[in-house]
Amino acid sequence: MVPVAELHAAVAETLRRALSLLPAKSDDVPLHLEAVRHAEAAGLGFDAAPVFAWVIEAAVARSDAALVKSLDERMLVSVEARVKNAEPQAADELRRLASNRYMQAAARSERAGDLSGAEARYRRALVWRRAFGLTEEQQRDHGRAATALGTVLSASGRHEAAIDAHREGLLAVGGARGEARRTLLTALGNLAQALAREVAAEGTDGARLKEARALAARAAVLGESLAQERPQDDELGLAVVGAHLRWARLLRMEPSADRAAARAELEAARKALRPYARDKAAIELEAHLTSLEAELRQ
Numbered sequence: 001m002v003p004v005a006e007l008h009a010a011v012a013e014t015l016r017r018a019l020s021l022l023p024a025k026s027d028d029v030p031l032h033l034e035a036v037r038h039a040e041a042a043g044l045g046f047d048a049a050p051v052f053a054w055v056i057e058a059a060v061a062r063s064d065a066a067l068v069k070s071l072d073e074r075m076l077v078s079v080e081a082r083v084k085n086a087e088p089q090a091a092d093e094l095r096r097l098a099s100n101r102y103m104q105a106a107a108r109s110e111r112a113g114d115l116s117g118a119e120a121r122y123r124r125a126l127v128w129r130r131a132f133g134l135t136e137e138q139q140r141d142h143g144r145a146a147t148a149l150g151t152v153l154s155a156s157g158r159h160e161a162a163i164d165a166h167r168e169g170l171l172a173v174g175g176a177r178g179e180a181r182r183t184l185l186t187a188l189g190n191l192a193q194a195l196a197r198e199v200a201a202e203g204t205d206g207a208r209l210k211e212a213r214a215l216a217a218r219a220a221v222l223g224e225s226l227a228q229e230r231p232q233d234d235e236l237g238l239a240v241v242g243a244h245l246r247w248a249r250l251l252r253m254e255p256s257a258d259r260a261a262a263r264a265e266l267e268a269a270r271k272a273l274r275p276y277a278r279d280k281a282a283i284e285l286e287a288h289l290t291s292l293e294a295e296l297r298q
Helices: 004-020 029-041 049-061 065-084 088-111 115-130 136-155 159-173 180-202 206-229 234-252 259-276 280-297
Strands: none
Touching (some): 049 088, 065 088, 088 136, 115 136, 159 180, 206 259, 234 280, 259 280
């Protein structure tokens, strides 16, 4: 006789495959929930996360925020249970996969405006990612989790905590080479931005403004270097524009504004933007450049 758990696993996997053939916005909610029910009943030997992923994707496509939140919570309970009961030789890999699921759930919470939920999930992912760090990929993942947490903390107005998180992210990828340099570019820019927000919110702090400018300068230089290596990467090209814009804004900040240097960075941003003039993101960046240019004329 086939064990009940194996039957549930087989049904869950069959339903997952069936769901993958349905349109993204399929409204067959009972079928989705039935797949989840069988996945949960299949026991710890079955990886329920892929089933949850398909069902959550369908709920996101239907803009069913309540169902997404509920499914994320159930998925993470399942993930935690598998990690807790993992064999020693499989524990590290399961923790890595679990951290990825937490990052995905956190990003969904963030997009839904649930900053407290996003913070809690990024923090949990970060706990696991701190335990690794042996390879460049693991360092990059650590940096991404810390940087994502910092972004949520900034959005919540908790500038000091955001700065700490961004510092951790930068430290994790500070010696990055290869692909991890892209994460380093993000970490440099985000820490510079967090410092600038703290200065703007709390008042003049010359040391922090100086640090923010130095970080922004590093980001702009690194971005230019990466863009030369990958001229076909449009997303990276626009990130370089953003890096120059950030540096220009920091140079514009009082009490030690350097308008000439800010104008030079503004021009560098415009030069980097030219190949992407028709891109939607480029149009938004152009608006920011025009606004800063008007400020510098005053």
